[in-house]
Amino acid sequence: MAPRRKKSGDDFGPRMADAYTSKGASIVLGKAVLGDTVYPDAVVRVPTAMCNRHGLIAGATGTGKTKTLQVMAEQLSSLGVPVFAADIKGDLSGLMRPGEKSDAVGTRVDQLKIDWSPSGHPVTFLSLGGIGPGVPVRAAVSAFGPELLAKVLGANDTQTSSLSLVFRYADEKGLGLLDLADLRAVLQYLTSDEGEQELKGIGGLAASTAGVLLRDIIQLEDQGAEAFFGEPQFDVADLLRTTPEGAGVISCLELAATQDKPKLFSTFLMWLLAELFHHLPEVGDLDKPKLVFFFDEAHLLFEDASKAFLDQVAQTVRLVRSKGVGVFFVTQLPDDVPEDVLAQLGNRVQHALRAFTPRDAKALKAAVTTYPKTDDYDLEEALTQLGIGEAMVTMLSERGAPTPVVWTRMVPPTSLMAAIGDDDIGKAAKDSSIWSKYAEEIDRESARELLAAKMSAAAPEGEKVDAPKGDGGGKAKKVEGVVTGYLKSQEGRRMITSVARGVFGMLTKR
Ligand SMILES: Nc1ncnc2c1ncn2[C@@H]1O[C@H](COP(=O)(O)OP(=O)(O)O)[C@@H](O)[C@H]1O
Ligand SMILES: [Mg+2]
Incomplete structure (x- = not known):
């Protein structure tokens, strides 16, 4: 459908070309459109230097969000910038193969007057805990932290603060929380006869709440979430790799097999982002970012989140910028993203919105108000008329000022x-240089074994307690002084630091 020209201006093409020039490296998104006309000289681009100023890719289903992500990822990679992308439906896996010049692509290439040659890119496929194809990504429960875990569990405020107390208790007692079985063991211990006195010692933790948390953890395990937690923990430095030829590696987290656990994967993405924040040094503004992180299905992260959680997300996003990390949220409606976060997203690619429901209409009006004023388009109308693979775009110029809103036909x-296909993804994952590092799960001695030993010692002869279910069996070590020994060991100390840190602990300085 043709964009309506609100006010004609003969200088439109040169004006847009000028507004979107970039002396340094940049990513080409497409070409400017006004009325029925594509302006091939008006190249719409974003400087790589502005990619750490974050962005939003929004639009209704099927309007071109994932392809926009693909276009950005492949150009960033070619410019030497590593990329992380959540691949919800598996359709980003095509990044590693050269494209095909279909009729539609051919037409688009002609209209845009661009050179187009097919090319594949270096991709590493990751999977959550090895569910589905991809290098297994895991995190220790302690490093994940109580706040994020509470979000996964859908815990209320009381339960969240109780979970924090349990984490702190485990930390003080040197009970390593590596997987969910460890956390379950601690909760089981605290709600048992042996642990009664310990529980009383933890001010503010009610037995009933501990019981609820225990039930929630067991439920989470029943959903197969156990696979995500444990070791070896994923080292986010592995997201920052480049090839010997200097291309940025694109890490695609394949989520098709875990789509039914949306809360878990969205929270996991947040953990990765927080880890990056902890891992990376302060660098200020760079010519090109160290990593660009695409956060797909972002609405899942923000749904029913507590105010405290939202504040922490907003703060992580704000602070990670000076570490050279750009975050692009991908979602259907801009108002899926809370205002505090939205305000930090300098680069906007808004694909078509539908105005079917009252909520759609409201979201459309809201989207319009977040855009710079334009005399070239009637924004509200334009946003519903955009074709597939077209978007209203405003980026940050090299000077950091918002560029004029431009109707853009995106490059393919x-x-x-x-x-x-899963087989090819699996094969590519096994060929990756990091496969051997993460393929096998390891099970170090942690809270489950330590507590099993403790409860065994306390139980009368003939009533020895086994390690709670879920371990390979026979791992309970009844070693005297094992707790103190563990505390003094290097592993123990490492664990304590990571528990004390939590994911958001360092950010909030409570
Ligand atoms: N930039 C583009 N170039 C060529 N085709 C595109 C482009 N963007 C979207 N399309 C077409 O539209 C379809 C849907 O796009 P997609 O990115 O999967 O939508 P969304 O992620 O918003 O649901 C694609 O399969 C493709 O055929
Ligand atoms: Mg998509």
Whole structure:
């Protein structure tokens, strides 16, 4: 459908070309459109230097969000910038293969007057805990932290603060929380006869709340979430790799197999981001970012989140910028993202919005108010008329000022616009240089074994307690002084630091 020209201006093409020039490296998104006309000289681009100023890719289903992500990821990679992307449906896996020049692509290439040659890109496939194809990504429960875990559990405020107390207790007692079985063991201990006195010692933790948390953890395990927690913990430095030829590696977290656990994967993405924040040094503004992180299905992260959680997300996003990390949220409606976060997203790619429901209409009006004023388009109308693979764009110029809003026909990806299949993804993952580092889960001695030993010692002869279910069996070590020994060990100390830190602990300085 043709964009309506609100006010004609003969200088439109040169004006847009000028507004979107960039002396340094940049990513080409597409070409400017006004009325029925594509302006091939008006190249719409974003300087790589502005990619750490974050962004939003929004639009209704099927309007081109994932392809925009693909276009950005492949150009960033070619410029040497590593990329992380959550691949919800598996359709980003095509990034590793050269694209096909379909008729639609051919037409688009002609309209845009661009050179187009198919090319694949270096991709590492990751999976959550090895569910589905990809290098298994895991995190220790202690490093995940009580706040994020509470979000996964859908815990209320009381339960959240109780969970924090349990984490602190485990930390003080040197009970390593590596997987969910460890956390379950601690909760089981605290709610048992042996642990009664200990529980009383923890001010503010009610037995009933501990019981609720225990039930929630067991439920989470029943949903298969146990696979995500444990060791070896994923080292976020592995997201920052480049190839010997200097291309940025694109890490695709394949989530098709875990789509039914949206809370878990969205929270996991947040953990990765927080880890990056902890891991990376302060660098200020760079010519190109150290990493660009695409956060797909971002609404899942913000749904029913507590105010405290939202504040922490907003703060992480704000602070990670000076570590050279750009975050692009991908979601259907801009108001899926809380205002505090939205305000930090300098680069906007808004694909078509539908105005079917009252909520849609409201979201449309809200979206319009977040855009710079324009005389070229009637924004509200334009946003509902955009074609597939078109978007209203405003970026940050090299000077950091918002560029004028421009109706953009996006370039097609040079890589394949389709999924490559689980077998090929699995094969590529096994070929990756980091496969051997993460393929096998390891099970160090942690809270479960320590507490099993303790409860065994306390139980009368003939009533020895086994390690709670879920371990390989026979791992309970009844070693005297094991707790103090563990506390003094290097592993123990490492664990304590990571428990004390939590994911958001350092950010909030409570
Ligand atoms: N930049 C583009 N170039 C070529 N085709 C595109 C482009 N963007 C979208 N399309 C077409 O539209 C379809 C849907 O796009 P997609 O990115 O999967 O939508 P969304 O992620 O918003 O649901 C794609 O399969 C492709 O055929
Ligand atoms: Mg999509």
